[in-house]
Amino acid sequence: MGLFERLFGRGARVGIFVDGPNVFRPEFDVDLDDLREIAGDEGTIAVSRVYVDEEAGSGLIQAAEARGFAVVTTSGDVDVRLAVDAVEAAVSGRIDAVIVVSRDADFKPVLEIAAERGLRTVAVAPGTHGRSDALRNAAHDEITLG
Numbered sequence: 070m071g072l073f074e075r076l077f078g079r080g081a082r083v084g085i086f087v088d089g090p091n092v093f094r095p096e097f098d099v100d101l102d103d104l105r106e107i108a109g110d111e112g113t114i115a116v117s118r119v120y121v122d123e124e125a126g127s128g129l130i131q132a133a134e135a136r137g138f139a140v141v142t143t144s145g146d147v148d149v150r151l152a153v154d155a156v157e158a159a160v161s162g163r164i165d166a167v168i169v170v171s172r173d174a175d176f177k178p179v180l181e182i183a184a185e186r187g188l189r190t191v192a193v194a195p196g197t198h199g200r201s202d203a204l205r206n207a208a209h210d211e212i213t214l215g
Contacts, residue, residue, distance in 0.1 A: 081112030081189070084164035086155045086179075087138070088171035089121040090147060093129055097195035099214060101136045104170060107193060107212060111166045116158050120147035148175050159183040168193060169208075174201040180208050 085108040092099050101119075108114045119133040120141045133140050143150050151169075156179055158164050166189040169176045180190040184207075192208035194200040196215040205211040 081165040082115035082163065083108050083111045083113065083166045083168060084116035084155065084158045085114065085118070085168040085170065086116075086151050087119040088147060088151055088169070088173060088176070089119050089125060089129065091171045091173050092195045093125075094195070096198060097215065099170075099195045101132055101138065103214065104193070105136055105138075107191070108168055111168065111189065111191065115164050118151075118154065120151045122147055148173065152176060152179050155179045156182050159186060159188055165189065166191065169204070170195070171204065172199045172201055174203040177201075177203050177207045180204070184209065 085104060087104060108117060117138045118141055119138045120143065121129065122143055122145065125142065130140050141150060155167055155169065159167055159182060167180065167183040168191040169179060170193040172194050180192065183190050190208045192204045192211045194213045197213060200213065
């Protein structure tokens with residue numbers, strides 16, 4: 070049992086933030102149930118969001134909502150909205166762990182800010198193709214799907 074588990078146990082409040090355009094691509098077979106399981110393994114899911122742009126299909130949106138994810142649609146690049154929401158949740162004290170699901174190094178500061186405030190951080194990549202080493206190395210733990 071690690072330090073995080075000893076401190077928080079299953080009572081840890083987890084936030085999972087999914088970069089939809091970067092993750093739900095034809096070359097990856099990402100299962101939303103697997104993402105919820107990863108978050109559940111860290112503790113109690115307090116925030117679960119999938120970020121999509123205006124081009125997202127209704128099937129993805131319906132699947133995400135059916136699995137308990139809030140879907141956030143942006144008119145452009147989802148990165149800024151996801152980063153702001155994740156940092157806000159981390160610094161407000163609403164969560165004890167941050168999970169970012171992406172291949173994008175742009176989210177490295179999110180994990181760094183969360184870690185500086187004592188939160189556990191996890192980077193989840195949909196596969197090895199294009200996976201960000203910077204994002205992986207900024208997290209306490211990293212998971213590669215597939």
